[in-house]
Amino acid sequence: MGARGEAPRSREPLVRMIGITKRFPGVIANDKVDFELMPGEVHALLGENGAGKTTLMNILYGLYRPDEGQIFIDGREVEIRSPRDAMRLGIGMVHQHFKLVSTLTVAENIALSLEGTGLILPARRVRARILEVAQHYGLEVDPDARIWQLSVGERQRVEILKLLIRNAKVLILDEPTTVLAPGEREELFKVLRKLAYEGRGIVFITHKLEEVFRVADRVTVLRKGRVVASGLPVRSTTPSELAKLMIGRELKPRLVKKPARLGEPVLEVEDLSVLDDKGLLAVRGVSFNVRRGEILGIAGVAGNGQRELVEAIIGLRKPRSGRIRIDGHDVTGKAPADVLKLGVAYIPEDRARYGIVPDLSVAENLILKLYKVPPFKRGFFLDEEYILSWSRKVVSDFGIVTPNVRAPAGSLSGGNIQRLILARELSTRPKLIVASHPTFGLDVAATEQIRSLLIEQRERGAGVLLVSEDLSEIMELSDRIAVMHEGQIVGLLSPSEADVEKIGLMMSGKLKEVDG
């Protein structure tokens, strides 16, 4: 059964889900899905975005009720109505977006989620328990630290601790590595192996193939709500077989990039310092430039000043000191409209909130940057016919899946929202593209498309500033890589001298190397 097989196992599965079907308006998220989790195994649940992995686990965790199907825990049929029911059955889940209150301390957060911690001084009472469990699993974290002071990796540890203190037998982790630096990822894998060794069952939701091989014993693959491989021992499969199962076709070969043809610097940042929302220094004296025809990748764990840096460049946040020049024009402290007018395209981090106006139609969103110029406007009015026909063409060029161009943009899926944003931003033939986490959370097809669009723009002669936490993306696309840690650029490398380990060390602040 398990590939690693150190732990003693019983034959009775911890969890058995049979014939689970869940329908949402217009889609079948899970279609007669069977799933089985044995004690002592790490079971990867692999699939693209929207394949139904999270839905299936949300059903197990009591957030959704299945329309059909049965669930057995320890061989006994159960009905799970709420997370509280799930917790009582020993099931715990770490969501992709952590459910922690950032102003409270670690101990307070954990105390809140426990029953029977006492009314008075609950945090002090759970403190000892936290330290004990944390030490046992190597999940060290200061129980008195406030959540906002912790790194994302530490927050994840708190979420896992919460489950362990509640003594969960089944741990579900939803894409747990998305937020981690490579070093932190290894630590997490070690913890997961240890938990499995103790006889717990781990469900590891992911869409990254290499992680399946790093940590899992078995893998279940979902595609479009259906199981395409059930409980496959990882040892007896290969990455390309899994890829084929997951996306239903072969993976495209790696992107080919012509050597960079460097032009004039289009973005120059000089000794820039920016404050964050709390008034603390988030960017500390950063200098770099982006030249036409190159992609500068900024790697770093989220929360190390990348967002503030990007917002300062776009004009959404006033810098405290330093200079920003775009195409030779000083734009320090200028409003976004003035910055964008210089030929800047912006692909924001939070695409649904800042990238589109959800209630406007797809067509209206597409012309947000063009409506002021003919032929989109005629005299005082918008030329609706032209706009619609132009939009239809763009929608088909970029492969945006939408019922029609009059549908509200907010009704599109994440990948299609991102296609829409790129279509709009690239329609002005920008000189500089600032892209924040452009493929975060997208499925393989959308990711491939967006990456090749960025490369196309580079070859056209635009400068691209790419901020991403996805190291493979940074390494694949960038001509130069800047690593950010605690608001500073701690390393500037070319992809040839960069390897994941080195960048990982820099991202966690353990290595510095700046030579220009």
Added chain:
Amino acid sequence: MDLVGHMLHVAIRSGTPLLLAALGEIFAERSGVMNLGIEGMMLVGAITGFAVALATGQPWLGLLAACAAGLLMSLIHAFLSISLYANQVVSGLSLSMLGLGLSSLMGYAYVGVALPSRILPSPVPGLADLPVVGPALFCQDPVVYLALALAIASWFVLYKTKWGIMIRATGDDPSAADAMGINVYLVRYICVAFGGALAGLAGAYLSLVLTPAWVECMTAGRGWIAFALVIFALWDPLKAILGAYLFGATEALQFYIQASLGVDATLLGMMPYVATILAMLVAASEVLRKRLGAPAALGKPYIREERVI
């Protein structure tokens, strides 16, 4: 009584209604609900307390009735802003205006009527004879002691008990609180209602102890000062004590300032509104709020989102 002791005595007395109302508002805001209706709830509390005390001859019964009246008023705000997701500023403001009109209507017959029995100071034996602090702190009426005890208890509840953590979690991150099994709506209702009860009590303290009589609009902006005070105290009950007594002192000093410096009374009467405008500046600026550590979800209705895949 020496002069300093006497001045402090008056400052603390005048600060007590501010402290009570601010404590209530601290709970409401800590749970994420801003209630601008304090002034209205205080007024309704003042007239209800006065009427009940007059009818029964029991000033304590009057205070209790005022709590109930403030609580009922606050439920209007709670229903609008928590259950119907109404804009909290608009709903709170309308509550203030409602209270203004309602109290005038209710109080029409009570203008100029004198109370037969009053709540008298009860000096703490032994401590009352100390110099300065004796007259300042220990020769007060029981409501002053109650407010002070309540402030300390509030601090303990907010920071050292599970209830307090639940309240802060609800005000900072309602969706995380929801996921931890906290009933966000219930917590907010309770906090707003508690705030209403204390505002009612604060109003009755004016009409039963401090003045004591019913005068139309007798709160004279104290509700707004209490609102401002919450922000100046950074949502901390202990700091609110200091702030309330400080505002109380300026109020007590008004007569001295008018008399000795010849400052116009109307200018001093502006004080509450100036303080409120300053406070609103803070409340309206998201950046400032974050820096001061305001509850992160303050003013935002919590709508449990329909979850999609």
